[in-house]
Amino acid sequence: MKLFYVLGGGLGHLTRVKRLISTLGIESDFLIFSTAWATKVFPSDQCIIIDTEVxxxxxxxxxYLLHQLIKHAVTDLYIDTFPLGLFKEIDFNLIPKQCRTHYIARYLKWNTYIQKSSFQNVKFDTSYIIDFMNQEQFRFIKSNSNTVHHYQLKPSKVKAGQQNQEQKYYLINHSGSQEEVLQLLELLKKHPGYKxxxxxxxxxSPKDxxxxxxxxxxxxxxxxxxxxxxxxKLIVTGCGYNSMIETLPFFEKHIFTPFERKFDNQFERAKRRNDFVLSNTR
Incomplete structure (x- = not known):
């Protein structure tokens, strides 16, 4: 049995892990260790839901994680984004020896995350790099992984709809705060295409x-x-990992703005998308 540790804000981490699971060809015999958000992305019988108190x-x-590893005879533990867990709660010395560990590496503001952390005895059987990396994070991965694979996760395949003008709309897609949604609304209204x-x-949004x-x-x-x-007609988003992947086929009608995040770097994603647009519109 494989278990994916997926903790973070909203649906983004879960969506990214689902995409990687599909890319790796894992079709069954896996569980998702996460909050109640997981049931919006995965079948409920594959989700181990963590209570808020826990x-x-x-x-x-x-x-609770250790209990699930033993209960389900987990042979492979996949840790998403945060190599020691979101709260640096994972003690690798206590993980059952028959359980291989794997790291799903998205960009982290490394110095913010590793404050007062000990990486003693941290070793991953495999690390999957699915994002750009800063040098410190990449060095950690190389030093603490037996094998490193690089994957460029692809946008979801969507069957083209009927291009009926009456059915079109402006779309703001965002799972962040009300303040950020209002900023995206203003960004849309200032765009020439909106007028x-x-x-x-x-x-x-998952919020109301x-x-x-x-x-x-x-x-x-x-x-x-x-x-x-x-x-x-226009798609408006922040610059989270999934937003920038899924909008890539629609970059000509995608407008975006980066938001500050504790561990992510949306400003670098915005820069990379702008570079991509420039190189594809010359």
Whole structure:
């Protein structure tokens, strides 16, 4: 049995892990160790849901993880993004010896994450690098992994919809705060393409901001979001990992702005997308 440790904000980490699972050809015999968000992405019988009380207690969280590793005879533990766990709660000395460990490496603000951390006895059988890396994080991966694989995860395949003008809309896709959604709404309204058509605005988010949304704006809760992209006249997002991958086929109608994050670097993602657009529109 394989177990994927997936803790982080919202649906992003889960969506990314789902994409990697598909890329690796893992079709069954795996479990997702996460919060209740997991059931929006994976079948509920494959999800080990962590109670809020447990998530907020490092000791209880690691004890619960150990219990699941033993209970399900886990042979492979995949740790997403945070090599010692989100709260640095994972003690590699206590992981059962028959359980191989693997690291799913997305970019981290490394110096922010590793403060007062000990990496003694941390060793991964395999690390999967799926993002750009800073040098310190890459050196850690090389020094603490038996094997390193690089993967460029691909956008989801979506069947093209009917290009019916009456069905089109402006789409804001974001799982962040109300303040950030309002910033994206202002970004849309300042775009020249917005002024050319009187179309409805859809805000797709797992959260509900309907109490502060203006006329001609509708809140929806569609997952996966990429199924909405084809029919959108403009797509507006932040610069999270999944947003930038899924919008790549639609870069000509994608507008975006980076937001500050504790561990991620959305500004670097924005720069890389701008470089890509320049190289493909000359």
């Amino acid at each position: 998530v907020n207690d490092k000791g209880k969280l690691f004890d 050319q058509s009187n179309l409805p605005i859809l805000i797709n 901001f309907s109490g502060v949304i203006a006329d001609n704006v509708e809140m929806i809760h569609q997952y996966p979001a990429h199924s909405l992209f084809d029919q959108a």
